[in-house]
Amino acid sequence: xxxxxxxxxxxxxxxxxxxxxxxxxxxxxxxxxxxxxxxxxxxxxxxxxxxxxxxxxxxxxxxxxxxxxxxxxxxxxxxxxxxxxxxxxxxxxxxxxxxxxxxxxxxxxxxxxxxxxxxxxxxxxxxxxxxxxxxxxxxxxxxxxxxxxxxxxxxxxxxxxxxxxxxxxxxxxxxxxxxxxxxxxxxxxxxxxxxxxxxxxxxxxxxxxxxxxxxxxxxxxxxxxx
Amino acid sequence: xxxxxxxxxxxxxxxxxxxxxxxxxxxxxxxxxxxxxxxxxxxxxxxxxxxxxxxxxxxxxxxxxxxxxxxxxxxxxxxxxxxxxxxxxxxxxxxxxxxxxxxxxxxxxxxxxxxxxxxxxxxxxxxxxxxxxxxxxxxxxxxxxxxxxxxxxxxxxxxxxxxxxxxxxxxxxxxxxxxxxxxxxxxxxxxxxxxxxxxxxxxxxxxxxxxxxxxxxxxxxxxxxxxxxxxxxxxxxxxxxxx
Amino acid sequence: xxxxxxxxxxxxxxxxxxxxxxxxxxxxxxxxxxxxxxxxxxxxxxxxxxxxxxxxxxxxxxxxxxxxxxxxxxxxxxxxxxxxxxxxxxxxxxxxxxxxxxxxxxxxxxxxxxxxxxxxxxxxxxxxxxxxxxxxx
Numbered sequence: 001x002x003x004x005x006x007x008x009x010x011x012x013x014x015x016x017x018x019x020x021x022x023x024x025x026x027x028x029x030x031x032x033x034x035x036x037x038x039x040x041x042x043x044x045x046x047x048x049x050x051x052x053x054x055x056x057x058x059x060x061x062x063x064x065x066x067x068x069x070x071x072x073x074x075x076x077x078x079x080x081x082x083x084x085x086x087x088x089x090x091x092x093x094x095x096x097x098x099x100x101x102x103x104x105x106x107x108x109x110x111x112x113x114x115x116x117x118x119x120x121x122x123x124x125x126x127x128x129x130x131x132x133x134x135x136x137x138x139x140x141x142x143x144x145x146x147x148x149x150x151x152x153x154x155x156x157x158x159x160x161x162x163x164x165x166x167x168x169x170x171x172x173x174x175x176x177x178x179x180x181x182x183x184x185x186x187x188x189x190x191x192x193x194x195x196x197x198x199x200x201x202x203x204x205x206x207x208x209x210x211x212x213x214x215x216x217x218x219x220x221x222x223x224x225x226x
Numbered sequence: 227x228x229x230x231x232x233x234x235x236x237x238x239x240x241x242x243x244x245x246x247x248x249x250x251x252x253x254x255x256x257x258x259x260x261x262x263x264x265x266x267x268x269x270x271x272x273x274x275x276x277x278x279x280x281x282x283x284x285x286x287x288x289x290x291x292x293x294x295x296x297x298x299x300x301x302x303x304x305x306x307x308x309x310x311x312x313x314x315x316x317x318x319x320x321x322x323x324x325x326x327x328x329x330x331x332x333x334x335x336x337x338x339x340x341x342x343x344x345x346x347x348x349x350x351x352x353x354x355x356x357x358x359x360x361x362x363x364x365x366x367x368x369x370x371x372x373x374x375x376x377x378x379x380x381x382x383x384x385x386x387x388x389x390x391x392x393x394x395x396x397x398x399x400x401x402x403x404x405x406x407x408x409x410x411x412x413x414x415x416x417x418x419x420x421x422x423x424x425x426x427x428x429x430x431x432x433x434x435x436x437x438x439x440x441x442x443x444x445x446x447x448x449x450x451x452x453x454x455x456x457x458x459x460x461x462x463x464x465x466x467x468x469x
Numbered sequence: 470x471x472x473x474x475x476x477x478x479x480x481x482x483x484x485x486x487x488x489x490x491x492x493x494x495x496x497x498x499x500x501x502x503x504x505x506x507x508x509x510x511x512x513x514x515x516x517x518x519x520x521x522x523x524x525x526x527x528x529x530x531x532x533x534x535x536x537x538x539x540x541x542x543x544x545x546x547x548x549x550x551x552x553x554x555x556x557x558x559x560x561x562x563x564x565x566x567x568x569x570x571x572x573x574x575x576x577x578x579x580x581x582x583x584x585x586x587x588x589x590x591x592x593x594x595x596x597x598x599x600x601x602x603x604x605x606x
Contacts, residue, residue: 159378163358163371170361176354177375180347180382187507195506203501207494211381214490218483219374222295258601263567267599292484296477332592333565339509377487384491392498393507394530396575398597410598 015106022102022110023117025088030118033091035083037118041125043080047073048129059135066136068190070126074150075182077122078157079175084118085111085161095165104221108158112216115161116154123150141202142193148205149185152212156181159216162223184208238435242428249425252418260415269327271418274402275426277320277345283313283430284352284383291376294369301438303369304445306376307359308437310352312430317349332396340389341397348382355379365445510575510594513554521580529556529586530575530594538570549574549586556580560588567593 030036051069056062089095099107123146130136160177164170184204192201253271260267290306293299324342325335336342358375362368390399402409402419409416510530521527529549537548537557544561547570558576568574573594578587 156378159374163361163375170357173354173357173361176350176357180351180354181378183347191506197506200501200503200506203497204503207497207501210490210497211487211494214487215378215381218487219377222370222374225370261600261602262569262572263595266567270599292480296480297473331565331567331595333568334590334592337509337592340507381491384495388495392503393509395509396592396594398595401597401599410596412599412601414601415599 015109018102018106019110019113022107023113026084026111026114027117029087029091030084030114033087035080035087037121040077040081040118040122044073044077044122044126045129047076048126048133052133062134063136066130066134067142067193068186069134070123070130070136071186071189073126074119074123075153075179075186076175078115078119078153078178078182079171081115081118081122082157082161082164082174082178084114085158086165089165099224104224105217107224108155108217108220111158111161112151112154115157116150119150119154119157120146137193139193139198141195141198142189144202145189145192145198145205148202148209149189152205152208153182153185155209155212155216159220159223162220165223181212238428238432242425242432245421245425245428249418249421252414252421257415257418258412263331266327266330269323270415271422273320273323273327274419275422276316276323278423279426279430280313280316280320281383281387282427283309283316283434284348284380286434287313287352287355287376288380291373294373298366300365300369300445301442303365303373304438304441305434306373307356307441308434310355310376311437312434314349314352314356316426316430317345317352321345321349337396339396340393341386341395344382344386344389348386351379351382512551513549513556514551516556516580516586517554523582524579526577526579528575528577529558529580529588530573531556533568533570533572533574535570549576556586557584558586558588560591562589562591564591565593567595 032038048069051065052062055065055069086095089098102110127136127138127142127146131138157178160174160181163177164174185208188201188204188208192198192205195201249271253268257268257271259265286309287306290302290309294302294306321342324345328337329335355372355375359368359372362371387400387403389395390397401411402416411419510528513529513531516527516529531549531551534548534550534555537546539546544559545564546557546559548555548557550556558578560576560578568591573596575592575594576586576588577590577592580586
């Protein structure tokens, strides 16, 4: 296995090149495609506006709930974003070819990078809206928690996205898997932004990234063989 | 179910019934009443075994999932499904019994405590796992995907177990599986608890074996495995998985 | 890639990495001081060191101080201690049957400006010790 991969790497473009090509292609889908920001960002905006309506008008209540609300919206938005894992390939009908060409680890890396970017944009949009509409606050620790927490979410989401890449069924099931898998990010991401002492929460997020990354890497190849 | 060898087939049910009877007598009659909690504490003899054997069942899902990924034998997949179903049932039972125990002792049915929340999440994750199993029509595709999810899902088990150690919770820290050397429990109570665990484990093996036989009969894999070969590994895999 | 022996080797490497990552995560959580962050209740020492805003609803936990419990009508007054600091509590309502002096309790409510904790829900926190009647721990 390792020999085969080493042999392939001599003839093929470098890992970074492959990742860059894949990321560029998927980023275009995220920016312009129906599975990308076109559906997710309006959803997050609607979530923040409706939360202001039902949780208001007490500004203190809005301020308290804002960070957790943003994370909950990001995790919910992650469910449709998981379609990005194979969106470009579905359009071109090239998923089978791609997983034959690119080693699983490289594919996982590329797809997770795209999802991380998409999730980061979603979180930033949600946070910006929460600051504008719900009187929320942005802290350095909160942003660091988003950077760290979304790594683990993106890794798990890539696995779940690949799980559904070849099947039209089970979109609702994805939500049942993604929300629990994102629980550490939801909890620690929310708390790190508001706690006096953010370090333990950031440490929890690093631990989460470590476990989610390693597990995703371990099971991802099995989801690619069809 | 259909053609299990007679002596081994009768041994397990007998042992399970005996252990259950012994556990019942020990828990209800022999074990002394708890000084602080009174009779409600006797729920421990079913609540704790249910939770432990649920962990064991999820460990069996993990082992069977890995075994499937190595061997690509649907026998392991059926085993994983049966263990997951049992684990879900036992987790729900542990939550239900915990609520019954919590109402008289804590004073509430439910509270937003780390142990309670993580256990419920564990339950939901395995319900979703059963959903993944039904996503593909090809049994091998379904088995491979669910095996991947079965490995990932097990990460929740240590979180549930350590939730009361890591964080300050209302739920008490572990008594027997705790970090300290000598468990702070009366010896007779400990024996009653041990009998409960043995009874639950034997009953669990019995249930899983039956379910696996049923799944094999329902599965579309005629004559791939000789009928008698299916039952034996199940017995060895399930208890061996968690220890 | 299709032979079981080869698959087993690949898989055991992958499992080893996962086990290593979980071990690393556990070690990291062990040294991170996470235990002080996700708390179901706060102790009297913590509440006295960092008084919360007056309208913040919170949980106070500790042992019910021996000899502090008095019932006046439907109102109960007792003190919750963590061995270092003690806070007086006022609670109106029925106390759980297991509630007793010297036992653990968690009270939900507000810390008043006069330093008295006004509770509206009392939960009994029992320890992980199980002893028969008549045998002191």
